[in-house]
Amino acid sequence: QIQLVQSGPELKKPGETVRISCKASGYTFTTAGMQWVQKMPGKGLKWIGWINTHSGVPKYAEDFKGRFAFSLETSASTAYLQISNLKNEDTATYFCAKGNYFDYWGQGTTLTVSS
Amino acid sequence: DIQMTQSSSSFSVSLGDRVTITCKASEDIYNRLAWYQQKPGNAPRLLISGATSLETGVPSRFSGSGSGKDYTLSITSLQTEDVATYYCQQYWSTPPWTFGGGTKLEIK
Numbered sequence: 001q002i003q004l005v006q007s008g009p010e011l012k013k014p015g016e017t018v019r020i021s022c023k024a025s026g027y028t029f030t031t032a033g034m035q036w037v038q039k040m041p042g043k044g045l046k047w048i049g050w051i052n053t054h055s056g057v058p059k060y061a062e063d064f065k066g067r068f069a070f071s072l073e074t075s076a077s078t079a080y081l082q083i084s085n086l087k088n089e090d091t092a093t094y095f096c097a098k099g100n101y102f103d104y105w106g107q108g109t110t111l112t113v114s115s
Numbered sequence: 116d117i118q119m120t121q122s123s124s125s126f127s128v129s130l131g132d133r134v135t136i137t138c139k140a141s142e143d144i145y146n147r148l149a150w151y152q153q154k155p156g157n158a159p160r161l162l163i164s165g166a167t168s169l170e171t172g173v174p175s176r177f178s179g180s181g182s183g184k185d186y187t188l189s190i191t192s193l194q195t196e197d198v199a200t201y202y203c204q205q206y207w208s209t210p211p212w213t214f215g216g217g218t219k220l221e222i223k
Binding site: 095100 | 116149151159160164165170215
């Protein structure tokens with residue numbers, strides 16, 4: 001069965017960098033793009049962007065350009081979200097999701113940024 | 116960018132009620148519309164894609180309708196397990212693929 005398994009919770013300080021992983025199984029990794037979504041406490045879902053898992057080309061929503069970066073390790077069917085120069089307001093749960101209409105989701109990775 | 120508006124951010128309902136949640140796009144999205152259910156502490160769950168296609172395993176009391184800019188998620192006879200926040204999302208044309216602000220259902 002199709003699964004997306006994300007890395008565990010993270011506690012970071014402002015200015016640090018975090019990398020969140022999303023390991024896919026149950027389908028051919030390069031046949032569906034990988035989306036990334038942010039859920040801040042008490043707020044709605046916000047699309048961060050996606051990466052074409054065949055070409056490796058990413059696209060970012062305007063609000064996430066600069067400090068957010070996607071990457072792939074295709075041989076391991078894994079996608080990564082890296083956030084650099086962390087800020088308190090990056091505290092949120094981050095989800096990966098498969099395909100154009102997000103038919104499978106990772107369980108979410110909670111990131112807490114606090115000094 | 117296409118904006119998605121869910122007119123109600125929350126409302127209280129009774130068990131057994133019929134519930135209708137609306138979503139309006141800023142332009143025609145040609146039925147490229149998905150609905151998700153999210154419960155606290157859980158990942159969102161895809162309920163409907165293509166505006167009307169129910170995903171496997173989703174109870175038949177859920178249905179989607181609409182066209183053009185206006186779309187609706189309906190739940191007939193609300194059950195306890197349906198208490199959640201519901202999001203619409205468009206995936207027409209090229210990214211960004213935007214979400215509505217969410218509609219939270221609470222029991223009266």
